[in-house]
Amino acid sequence: MRFMVHVTIAPENRNENFERLKAKQKAGDLAIPGIEIHDMWFAVNQLEGWTIVEAENAFALGKLLHDWTDLNVNTVVPVLTIDEFAKEFEG
Numbered sequence: 001m002r003f004m005v006h007v008t009i010a011p012e013n014r015n016e017n018f019e020r021l022k023a024k025q026k027a028g029d030l031a032i033p034g035i036e037i038h039d040m041w042f043a044v045n046q047l048e049g050w051t052i053v054e055a056e057n058a059f060a061l062g063k064l065l066h067d068w069t070d071l072n073v074n075t076v077v078p079v080l081t082i083d084e085f086a087k088e089f090e091g
Helices: 011-027 058-066 082-088
Strands: 002-009 035-042 048-055 072-078
Touching (some): 035 058, 058 072
Antiparallel strands (some): 002 048, 035 048
């Protein structure tokens, strides 16, 4: 299933957040079994971000988010593409 993760970063955690993200990317630690990260975006104020992920199950998604809960508030919602939405609601 596809999810959008909205990340809210407290100002005092901004630098640590980006340092951790860079370190995890460099080490390949963002590659979680059962998770495919489609893309990540950050607001220009650097205190918000959005990630689209495919998750096999809730445990995989929880593993991805676990390392960030000390720094961020993560809001997760299931999402559909416009084509998926239109197909589901064809009348």
